[in-house]
Amino acid sequence: MLHKFPSIINSSRIKTLNPYISLSRFSAKVGFDSLNQPSAQNNVAIFWDLDNKPPNSFPPFEAAVKLKTAASSFGVVRSMVAYANQHSFSHVPKFVREQRRERKLLNQLENKGVIKSIEPYICKVCGRRFYTNEKLVNHFKQIHEREHQKRLNQIESARGSRRVKLVGKYSMKMDKYKYAARDVLTPKVGYGLADELKRAGFWVGTVLNRPQAADVALRDHMVDVMDRRKAECLVLVSDDSDFVGILKEAKLRCLKTVVVGDADDGALKRVADAGFSWTEILMGNAKKEAVSVVGKWKDRDILKRLEWTYNPEVERKLNGSEDMFDDESEDQDFDNTDHENSCDYMLKGDSGAWWELDTESDADPSELQ
Numbered sequence: 001m002l003h004k005f006p007s008i009i010n011s012s013r014i015k016t017l018n019p020y021i022s023l024s025r026f027s028a029k030v031g032f033d034s035l036n037q038p039s040a041q042n043n044v045a046i047f048w049d050l051d052n053k054p055p056n057s058f059p060p061f062e063a064a065v066k067l068k069t070a071a072s073s074f075g076v077v078r079s080m081v082a083y084a085n086q087h088s089f090s091h092v093p094k095f096v097r098e099q100r101r102e103r104k105l106l107n108q109l110e111n112k113g114v115i116k117s118i119e120p121y122i123c124k125v126c127g128r129r130f131y132t133n134e135k136l137v138n139h140f141k142q143i144h145e146r147e148h149q150k151r152l153n154q155i156e157s158a159r160g161s162r163r164v165k166l167v168g169k170y171s172m173k174m175d176k177y178k179y180a181a182r183d184v185l186t187p188k189v190g191y192g193l194a195d196e197l198k199r200a201g202f203w204v205g206t207v208l209n210r211p212q213a214a215d216v217a218l219r220d221h222m223v224d225v226m227d228r229r230k231a232e233c234l235v236l237v238s239d240d241s242d243f244v245g246i247l248k249e250a251k252l253r254c255l256k257t258v259v260v261g262d263a264d265d266g267a268l269k270r271v272a273d274a275g276f277s278w279t280e281i282l283m284g285n286a287k288k289e290a291v292s293v294v295g296k297w298k299d300r301d302i303l304k305r306l307e308w309t310y311n312p313e314v315e316r317k318l319n320g321s322e323d324m325f326d327d328e329s330e331d332q333d334f335d336n337t338d339h340e341n342s343c344d345y346m347l348k349g350d351s352g353a354w355w356e357l358d359t360e361s362d363a364d365p366s367e368l369q
């Protein structure tokens with residue numbers, strides 16, 4: 001009486017004895033297949049509250065790269081934004097001040113000939129060697145900084161296609177200069193936080209020195225990303241409980257949320273799906289943890305799809321008739337191991353046919369355990 005089957009399961013690939021199993025197996029299969037597709041489901045967006053969580057004693061570029069690496073365990077990182085007020089960008093942290101003081105002292109000793117560097121100081125633009133750091137710095141300023149300024153002026157005064165040509169012509173040299181200057185020159189403002197984050201691929205936003213200004217800007221940006229459905233997973237770097245609302249909003253919209261902060265039992269981490277400490281990110285320990293988090297998310301997604309594909313109407317019809325079993329299909333191709341959900345359906349279903357089947361067929365009952 002195969003005509004009683006709905007057309008969807010009247011297919012040659014479903015050969016199991018129990019229609020219960022065949023249907024639930026079918027739905028599970030749909031879930032697994034769609035998971036394997038590299039779909040747009042795992043776009044990740046990083047939001048960094050720099051006022052609340054500055055990279056501190058870790059160099060900003062490296063901190064940013066580590067953060068991106070950790071976030072990429074959750075999917076493809078599509079956007080990275082960092083906000084801070086002007087003060088955060090102009091501020092020079094204590095460890096940088098100490099480094100500068102130390103360098104100054106070393107310079108003095110070198111100039112007096114008290115100490116001598118084992119390796120010469122090499123100019124990363126032209127390759128010239130110097131025995132003291134101060135000579136390198138002077139050379140760099142007199143030759144390369146001047147050249148760089150000249151190029152900038154030329155580009156600045158050019159218009160239209162000439163400007164485009166100049167930018168193209170100088171881009172390599174300017175990159176080389178910027179790369180070298182980072183080690184030689186002291187930034188005029190701050191310690192290069194914004195530039196270093198940009199170099200790591202972050203979009204950096206500066207807000208006015210008002211309390212909460214960065215929070216508001218960051219929240220607006222998060223809402224925008226959610227509205228445009230640009231990401232399915234939000235990674236927030238902050239310990240500021242003002243973000244609890246936006247995380248809850250993200251969860252309502254079925255987005256995954258990850259928080260990076262140092263407050264172990266902070267309000268944000270209680271709301272988010274996963275939480276990491278800043279140290280875990282910097283040490284590169286977050287990756288392993290992320291794998292298990294992603295695994296849980298996948299399980300959750302599969303369960304969701306099973307709920308959606310479960311059709312009580314169809315199930316009831318199938319359950320009603322006993323003579324729809326096809327006894328020739330004893331070589332069932334189901335195995336209980338990777339479809340635990342199928343088992344659930346089986347056990348929950350109040351089907352006498354299932355037991356009948358067990359005794360009448362010569363299938364080894366142990367296979368069904």
Ligand SMILES: [Zn+2]
Nearest residue numbers: 123125126127
């Ligand atoms: Zn040089």
